[in-house]
Amino acid sequence: MTELDAQARIRSVLDDAVGTPAEFDTPIMREAAQAVRVRNTDGDNTFPRPVHRRVITIANQKGGVGKTTSTVNLSVALAMHGLRVLVIDLDPQGNASTGLGVEHSSGTPSIYEVLVDALPIEEAAVPVEQAPNLWCVPATIDLAGAEIELVSVVAREHRLRRAIAAYGNDVDYILVDCPPSLGLLTVNALVAGDEVLIPIQCEYYALEGLGQLLNNIDLIRSHLNHGLLVSTILLTMYDGRTKLADQVAQEVRNHFGELVLDVVIPRSVRVSEAPGYGQSVMTYDPGSRGALTYYEAARELADRGTRMQPVPPRESV
Numbered sequence: 001m002t003e004l005d006a007q008a009r010i011r012s013v014l015d016d017a018v019g020t021p022a023e024f025d026t027p028i029m030r031e032a033a034q035a036v037r038v039r040n041t042d043g044d045n046t047f048p049r050p051v052h053r054r055v056i057t058i059a060n061q062k063g064g065v066g067k068t069t070s071t072v073n074l075s076v077a078l079a080m081h082g083l084r085v086l087v088i089d090l091d092p093q094g095n096a097s098t099g100l101g102v103e104h105s106s107g108t109p110s111i112y113e114v115l116v117d118a119l120p121i122e123e124a125a126v127p128v129e130q131a132p133n134l135w136c137v138p139a140t141i142d143l144a145g146a147e148i149e150l151v152s153v154v155a156r157e158h159r160l161r162r163a164i165a166a167y168g169n170d171v172d173y174i175l176v177d178c179p180p181s182l183g184l185l186t187v188n189a190l191v192a193g194d195e196v197l198i199p200i201q202c203e204y205y206a207l208e209g210l211g212q213l214l215n216n217i218d219l220i221r222s223h224l225n226h227g228l229l230v231s232t233i234l235l236t237m238y239d240g241r242t243k244l245a246d247q248v249a250q251e252v253r254n255h256f257g258e259l260v261l262d263v264v265i266p267r268s269v270r271v272s273e274a275p276g277y278g279q280s281v282m283t284y285d286p287g288s289r290g291a292l293t294y295y296e297a298a299r300e301l302a303d304r305g306t307r308m309q310p311v312p313p314r315e316s317v
């Protein structure tokens with residue numbers, strides 16, 4: 001057995017240990033499971049199309065809270081269930097591109113050229129093999145310079161919004177994965193989006209910095225994108241062994257109410273292993289708790305998409 005095999009086996013044993021029912025039998029997880037059971041009685045496996053194309057920006061300036069993991073798994077889940085999805089990787093680290101198994105070495109047509117050289121999205125988007133009707137605009141390391149290069153570009157905050165407005169492909173969802181900062185790239189994503197999805201990690205410092213993010217979103221709303229709203233909060237990396245996870249989850253629910261999806265994404269080794277294989281957990285281990293909960297999150301997201309207001313005015317910029 002190679003060292004890698006051994007590591008993988010140890011991890012999988014640990015993962016199973018973490019997943020014993022007793023440890024996940026907490027009020028938070030019971031409530032989530034109950035809500036999920038109620039919804040799943042219809043047995044239809046196709047997700048409904050949204051009232052209009054949804055441009056959802058996945059943002060949280062904290063690193064490591066599950067932005068990329070959520071972008072990758074939600075997009076694959078939505079696409080696997082009949083919806084047409086475009087992922088825009090807006091992080092120079094290119095983690096979403098990696099997780100979707102998309103080429104993103106320096107020089108590959110990418111979001112950098114879209115933002116800086118006004119390359120049409122169609123010319124940078126590539127099909128993702130993991131699911132039908134899923135495309136990704138990759139991010140290469142070239143994007144690292146974009147924060148600075150964009151400063152002198154015309155309408156620098158509106159570059160992504162304009163590119164999306166000109167995108168002719170009839171997709172149902174566009175998910176934009178943000179870098180862990182509140183710089184010009186994230187501003188572009190917030191100006192481009194109709195909605196913000198904020199992943200919140202069920203851990204101690206999770207709420208720190210959230211106020212700053214919400215203030216920034218308010219600023220963008222008043223100055224650059226009047227239609228922007230925080231539509232969705234997703235609790236991620238829930239660890240049933242710590243009381244703290246429950247407290248954080250409860251606090252977030254008290255504060256954000258309906259915005260918080262019922263389902264909670266547990267911490268699971270399978271989820272973190274998948275990108276190493278250029279895959280989402282949806283394809284890497286479809287039966288795992290990580291995959292099942294991301295499936296549920298995608299389903300909730302899609303259900304909410306049917307109860308939205310008709311097409312919001314997209315003022316020209």
Ligand code: ADP
Pocket residue numbers: 062063064065066067068069070095180236237238265266267268269271272273275290
């Ligand atoms: P962000 O994009 O916000 O920086 P990531 O999605 O990259 O965060 O997640 C940070 C790290 O945590 C990654 O290594 C990822 O694989 C891991 N991770 C994310 N979600 C989970 C989860 N539910 N269980 C276990 N590990 C996770």
Ligand code: MG
Pocket residue numbers: 067068069091095178179180
């Ligand atoms: Mg990321």
